[in-house]
Amino acid sequence: MIPATSPISPANPMITxxxxxGAGPIMPGGALVPGxxxxxxxxxxxxxxxxxxxxxxxxxxxxxxxxxxxxxxxxQLHQSVIAMQEAGVxxxxxxxxxxxxxDSYQELMRMQV
Amino acid sequence: MNLITGIDVTADALxxxxxxxxxxxxxxxxxxxxxxxxxxxxQREVVSFATELLQRTDGSAVQTVKVAxxxxxxxxGQQVYNPQHPDAGADGMVTMPNVNLAYEMVDLITASRAxxxxxxxxxxxxxxxxxxxxxxK
Numbered sequence: 001m002i003p004a005t006s007p008i009s010p011a012n013p014m015i016t017x018x019x020x021x022g023a024g025p026i027m028p029g030g031a032l033v034p035g036x037x038x039x040x041x042x043x044x045x046x047x048x049x050x051x052x053x054x055x056x057x058x059x060x061x062x063x064x065x066x067x068x069x070x071x072x073x074x075x076q077l078h079q080s081v082i083a084m085q086e087a088g089v090x091x092x093x094x095x096x097x098x099x100x101x102x103d104s105y106q107e108l109m110r111m112q113v
Numbered sequence: 114m115n116l117i118t119g120i121d122v123t124a125d126a127l128x129x130x131x132x133x134x135x136x137x138x139x140x141x142x143x144x145x146x147x148x149x150x151x152x153x154x155x156q157r158e159v160v161s162f163a164t165e166l167l168q169r170t171d172g173s174a175v176q177t178v179k180v181a182x183x184x185x186x187x188x189x190g191q192q193v194y195n196p197q198h199p200d201a202g203a204d205g206m207v208t209m210p211n212v213n214l215a216y217e218m219v220d221l222i223t224a225s226r227a228x229x230x231x232x233x234x235x236x237x238x239x240x241x242x243x244x245x246x247x248x249x250k
Contacts, residue, residue, distance in 0.1 A: 078128070082120055089116045089117055096250075099249065
């Protein structure tokens with residue numbers, strides 16, 4: 001992405017003349033690399049990472065409950081199955097978020113320049 | 114946070130009904146027991162439920178179910194004439210447990226149908242959650 005945009009930005013005086021605070025995320029080249037552009041990116045990446053770790057925690061909890069049932073430490077079979085279902089639904093939610101993200105990325109890549 | 118609505122209440126209800134099924138199993142298993150640690154024949158036990166307020170992390174509160182008590186049934190047991198029995202009295206009468214198999218079968222069916230009803234709810238809630246996620250497709 002950066003090799004594609006960097007030849008444009010010096011050629012276009014309008015973009016380089018824009019104030020850095022104005023259209024920060026949309027600005028090509030300069031805004032993506034330094035800290036100005038990485039702030040919203042890390043926000044979304046952090047959210048996505050939080051989602052992934054939540055799903056991971058739910059699956060770990062389900063695994064732990066299943067292990068306890070199989071070892072005979074608890075007779076709560078339903079708790080184990082419910083935890084598994086909960087982890088499954090959380091995983092589906094994560095997949096949906098990922099699908100949306102990939103869809104919007106592909107939409108951007110198809111955009112006519 | 115619960116992704117599947119109301120599943121926490123259903124889990125408690127399943128737990129409560131499972132306790133009730135356990136007690137039915139205990140009553141049927143001890144239908145002929147004439148000797149217990151506290152002396153005398155086995156006394157059938159009865160489970161009762163109570164509501165409990167469940168405060169969720171998102172602030173909403175629901176009433177869930179818990180086992181309130183497991184109490185012995187004080188009804189006297191049947192007297193049977195059986196002089197050969199080691200627990201027979203001087204007159205040859207043995208006090209049998211107050212377990213009535215017909216009552217226990219009715220309890221068993223009621224508890225297992227209640228368990229199934231809660232399972233249906235759990236299944237339905239899961240289907241709804243997955244259908245909701247299909248909005249994004």
